[in-house]
Amino acid sequence: MRVTEYLYPESLEAALRLLAAPDTSPIAGGTVVSLEGARAPRLVDITRIGLDQVTLGQGELLIGAAVRAADLTLETLGASPEAMLIAEAAAGMATTPLRNAITVGGNLAYLCGWADLPVAALALDASIEVQQEGAAPQLRPATAWVAQHPRAALPKEALVTALRLPLKPGARGVAYHRFRASATENALVSVAVAVTVAEGICVEARVALGAVTPRPVRAEAVEAALIGGPLTSARIAQAVEALDVRVSPNFRMSPKARTRILAATTRRAILEASQRATGGQA
Numbered sequence: 081m082r083v084t085e086y087l088y089p090e091s092l093e094a095a096l097r098l099l100a101a102p103d104t105s106p107i108a109g110g111t112v113v114s115l116e117g118a119r120a121p122r123l124v125d126i127t128r129i130g131l132d133q134v135t136l137g138q139g140e141l142l143i144g145a146a147v148r149a150a151d152l153t154l155e156t157l158g159a160s161p162e163a164m165l166i167a168e169a170a171a172g173m174a175t176t177p178l179r180n181a182i183t184v185g186g187n188l189a190y191l192c193g194w195a196d197l198p199v200a201a202l203a204l205d206a207s208i209e210v211q212q213e214g215a216a217p218q219l220r221p222a223t224a225w226v227a228q229h230p231r232a233a234l235p236k237e238a239l240v241t242a243l244r245l246p247l248k249p250g251a252r253g254v255a256y257h258r259f260r261a262s263a264t265e266n267a268l269v270s271v272a273v274a275v276t277v278a279e280g281i282c283v284e285a286r287v288a289l290g291a292v293t294p295r296p297v298r299a300e301a302v303e304a305a306l307i308g309g310p311l312t313s314a315r316i317a318q319a320v321e322a323l324d325v326r327v328s329p330n331f332r333m334s335p336k337a338r339t340r341i342l343a344a345t346t347r348r349a350i351l352e353a354s355q356r357a358t359g360g361q362a
């Protein structure tokens with residue numbers, strides 16, 4: 081679609097006001113618009129409205145929607161298991177020039193099959209903050225975010241303003257693993273894991289899978305099999321046998337091969353997260 085107006089508001093309020101008009105849509109990193117074209121003739125650039133901040137609050141890490149993937153490092157996010165998972169997910173996204181453009185909000189809103197941040201958000205029990213003119217900010221849990229594509233679930237004037245991550249207490253371990261055919265290709269499988277261990281027993285497990293279904297999903301049967309016992313390699317291997325996600329067809333690899341790779345990647349990711357949670361005692 082031909083772009084007739086490109087607007088640079090300087091505040092969130094101004095951006096929300098502009099987005100409430102017809103035929104208008106937000107643009108952030110522009111990586112989709114440059115490949116697929118604009119969705120509306122009027123584009124509102126949201127990179128100068130104060131959404132490029134990271135805030136470490138009480139029990140929560142808030143990452144503004146305009147923060148670039150390249151800035152999702154432990155240096156900017158601080159040291160926590162949650163920050164580590166986001167940083168690991170972001171570090172392997174696309175290429176360095178693209179990571180300098182891709183934003184957190186764009187990655188969550190576009191929600192393509194291989195998007196990495198929604199997978200990490202799902203494993204971290206995160207919420208996505210959404211705002212629109214004349215309404216109070218809304219928090220949408222990552223589980224709801226991936227259940228229905230945001231393009232269908234949200235009004236077109238809604239803007240993703242932040243990714244909010246609860247910083248959970250206890251002995252936590254995380255890991256983000258992906259499989260792809262070459263370093264610059266999209267993932268064929270990605271797995272985000274967050275586990276909490278208390279007195280040697282797994283008390284919480286979240287295993288999120290990306291790139292294998294149209295939108296990320298949780299491996300709930302695997303999570304249930306992990307909780308309630310020690311995270312030994314034998315228990316982890318047994319839990320992964322409960323993996324019951326049907327892998328979508330992909331022209332690069334047969335579902336059978338990808339299912340096998342998914343199981344191996346999931347096992348490795350859980351093992352690494354467990355070792356991090358227990359300081360290598362798992």
Ligand SMILES: Cc1cc2nc3c(=O)[nH]c(=O)nc-3n(C[C@H](O)[C@H](O)[C@H](O)COP(=O)(O)OP(=O)(O)OC[C@H]3O[C@@H](n4cnc5c(N)ncnc54)[C@H](O)[C@@H]3O)c2cc1C
Pocket residue numbers: 105106107108109110111112113114115119126145172173174175178181182183184185186187188189190192194195196197238239240241265266267
């Ligand atoms: C070659 C290539 C390889 C890639 N590889 C990966 C990869 O391995 N992993 C990965 O995770 N990503 C990857 N990406 C990035 C991903 O596919 C999207 O291009 C990117 O996440 C979009 O972010 P953006 O900030 O550029 O959004 P934009 O292109 O600016 O916008 C994308 C869409 O989201 C909407 N939007 C943007 N910001 C907001 C907001 N705050 N609120 C509401 N709607 C918004 C826009 O209106 C538009 O419809 C790759 C991209 C390319 C081009």
